[in-house]
Amino acid sequence: MNLEALASCLSSSACAVTQISTALIIGMLLFMVASGLSLIFGVLGVINFAHGAFYMAGAYIAFFTYQATSSFLLAFLAGALGAGLIGVIFERFIISKVYGKDILMQLLVCYAIILIFDDLVKIIAGPEYKMMGMPDVFALPPLEFAGGFVPAYYVFMIVASLLIGAMLWLAIEKTRIGKIIRALAINPQMVGALGINTTLLYAAVFGVGSMLAGIAGSLAAPTRTLTPGMGLSILIESFIVTVIGGMGSIVGALIAALLIGFTRAFGAIGFPLFVDGIMFGMMAVVLIVKPSGLLGREIAR
Amino acid sequence: MTDPFLHVEAADVYYGASQILFGVDLAVEQGQTMALLGRNGAGKSTTFKMIAGLAPPRRGKVALAGQGLAGRPSYRIARAGIGYVPENRQVFPDHTVDDNLIVAAKKGPRGDHHWNRERIYEVFPILASMKDRLAGRLSGGEQQMLTIARTLMGNPAVLLLDEPSEGLAPIIVQAIGELIKTLRGMGVTILLAEQNMHFCLGIATHATVIDKGQIVYRATIDELRHNENIKQRYLAV
Ligand SMILES: Nc1ncnc2c1ncn2[C@@H]1O[C@H](COP(=O)(O)OP(=O)(O)O)[C@@H](O)[C@H]1O
Numbered sequence: 001m002n003l004e005a006l007a008s009c010l011s012s013s014a015c016a017v018t019q020i021s022t023a024l025i026i027g028m029l030l031f032m033v034a035s036g037l038s039l040i041f042g043v044l045g046v047i048n049f050a051h052g053a054f055y056m057a058g059a060y061i062a063f064f065t066y067q068a069t070s071s072f073l074l075a076f077l078a079g080a081l082g083a084g085l086i087g088v089i090f091e092r093f094i095i096s097k098v099y100g101k102d103i104l105m106q107l108l109v110c111y112a113i114i115l116i117f118d119d120l121v122k123i124i125a126g127p128e129y130k131m132m133g134m135p136d137v138f139a140l141p142p143l144e145f146a147g148g149f150v151p152a153y154y155v156f157m158i159v160a161s162l163l164i165g166a167m168l169w170l171a172i173e174k175t176r177i178g179k180i181i182r183a184l185a186i187n188p189q190m191v192g193a194l195g196i197n198t199t200l201l202y203a204a205v206f207g208v209g210s211m212l213a214g215i216a217g218s219l220a221a222p223t224r225t226l227t228p229g230m231g232l233s234i235l236i237e238s239f240i241v242t243v244i245g246g247m248g249s250i251v252g253a254l255i256a257a258l259l260i261g262f263t264r265a266f267g268a269i270g271f272p273l274f275v276d277g278i279m280f281g282m283m284a285v286v287l288i289v290k291p292s293g294l295l296g297r298e299i300a301r
Numbered sequence: 302m303t304d305p306f307l308h309v310e311a312a313d314v315y316y317g318a319s320q321i322l323f324g325v326d327l328a329v330e331q332g333q334t335m336a337l338l339g340r341n342g343a344g345k346s347t348t349f350k351m352i353a354g355l356a357p358p359r360r361g362k363v364a365l366a367g368q369g370l371a372g373r374p375s376y377r378i379a380r381a382g383i384g385y386v387p388e389n390r391q392v393f394p395d396h397t398v399d400d401n402l403i404v405a406a407k408k409g410p411r412g413d414h415h416w417n418r419e420r421i422y423e424v425f426p427i428l429a430s431m432k433d434r435l436a437g438r439l440s441g442g443e444q445q446m447l448t449i450a451r452t453l454m455g456n457p458a459v460l461l462l463d464e465p466s467e468g469l470a471p472i473i474v475q476a477i478g479e480l481i482k483t484l485r486g487m488g489v490t491i492l493l494a495e496q497n498m499h500f501c502l503g504i505a506t507h508a509t510v511i512d513k514g515q516i517v518y519r520a521t522i523d524e525l526r527h528n529e530n531i532k533q534r535y536l537a538v
């Protein structure tokens with residue numbers, strides 16, 4: 001415990017701004033990954049334990065695209081769309097075979113996919129750490145906020161994630177396709193009987209969920225080292241986020257992701273040994289007090 | 302001699318190993334309101350699920366306007382013109398009334414787009430006054446109206462109504478009956494499953510009686526009205 005260090009950081013605006021920006025980028029990456037996980041669970045009713053593999057796939061695809069083209073925009077698009085496409089293929093050929101099956105069966109299938117993806121990465125990219133480096137377009141002086149400095153890329157990441165989250169929310173709440181997807185989550189047989197191709201829609205929703213993980217991976221690529229197995233820790237934290245925020249709620253995922261981001265960023269200074277304990281503790285409290293999560297729908301019927 | 306508009310021929314349906322429907326034949330012509338009458342458990346809902354593709358027949362044929370439907374996925378059967386309104390009013394409870402209609406909007410099998418929300422709200426004024434209410438908050442009768450309206454949004458060629466009077470107060474049942482008569486007057490082809498014969502006598506043009514998974518009688522509604530034997534044997538409570 002080092003609460004003095006925490007207090008002194010909070011009283012220095014430079015330190016506080018740095019930690020807040022760290023909290024926000026941790027939070028935003030988690031928000032992207034967790035909203036995909038939550039969307040897939042909310043609509044398809046499967047817990048995608050392989051979700052971290054799509055995050056990793058997005059990061060590596062962005063890395064290689066950047067190596068080949070030196071364009072961050074192309075790298076970002078390739079990472080996002082590549083992960084989405086792999087998600088659709090995974091849904092059609094593998095996970096759709098275990099819909100409605102025992103959750104252990106789903107877990108097993110996803111675990112196999114995680115191992116295969118990790119090995120594929122080792123074969124294609126090698127087992128060693130990779131660094132994408134900061135793209136040239138972001139080689140800008142850091143931006144000043146209240147006496148502290150924040151790298152331009154961090155600002156971009158935060159704004160981009162919030163925009164994507166807002167678009168996702170609008171699409172689900174306000175568009176016709178979003179209304180159909182919400183109906184699909186509740187009564188798929190009825191949706192089919194109204195003339196809607198539910199098989200296609202399931203694949204599309206899985207693709208969008210995987211794309212969100214890929215977006216997080218490609219946004220993270222310039223700031224993190226890439227390793228086979230990098231999907232695992234983010235997967236565990238996104239589970240915590242979806243449990244706290246409520247499965248199926250995008251706003252809940254945002255709030256919970258920020259909660260975890262701030263706990264991680266400030267906990268690293270004030271109580272580094274207890275960060276994980278506190279995260280799991282918060283999850284446990286939510287599970288006891290409100291099992292459906294902060295903003296989760298109460299389980300109907 | 303042309304084929305009937307909606308034509309089920311010698312259809313057998315199984316749930317797992319147990320056979321539920323035995324060689325069911327059913328014929329509905331355009332503009333008819335056909336009552337499918339039978340006691341609880343006779344096989345009315347199963348017949349509807351078979352037509353709608355939710356319980357495909359193991360043997361036999363289902364055709365609409367000469368186009369074979371059996372074995373197709375339910376969404377393609379809906380697009381071919383079957384408008385299935387299930388029993389138990391399966392509205393989308395967390396959607397508003399308006400959103401329930403929006404989800405179901407589509408063109409009919411020949412590109413027809415007679416039904417849209419504006420038209421629906423003219424024919425269902427009750428729903429117009431509660432557009433923004435969550436469907437789960439409506440009364441049973443209102444939900445029943447909404448499921449019918451929702452299916453009409455898909456511009457079906459035939460409307461399949463599974464026990465729309467079930468579990469509703471007499472005055473509401475009467476309102477649903479008036480609504481079905483209005484639709485009949487507009488030329489909508491209707492297949493209406495009911496155990497409530499008196500409800501059907503007032504609104505149907507023809508009747509088919511099903512018992513233990515087999516069709517046992519078919520006639521015009523007036524013939525049924527005067528056939529005490531059939532009413533006693535298959536429809537008395
Ligand atoms: N999912 C099912 N599995 C097995 N048997 C069923 C199922 N649904 C209905 N049945 C049986 O099929 C028969 C016909 O049921 P149903 O078509 O619902 O009758 P109705 O609608 O005329 O009351 C009944 O004996 C019922 O018990």
Ligand SMILES: [Mg+2]
Pocket residue numbers: 345346347388464
């Ligand atoms: Mg029934």
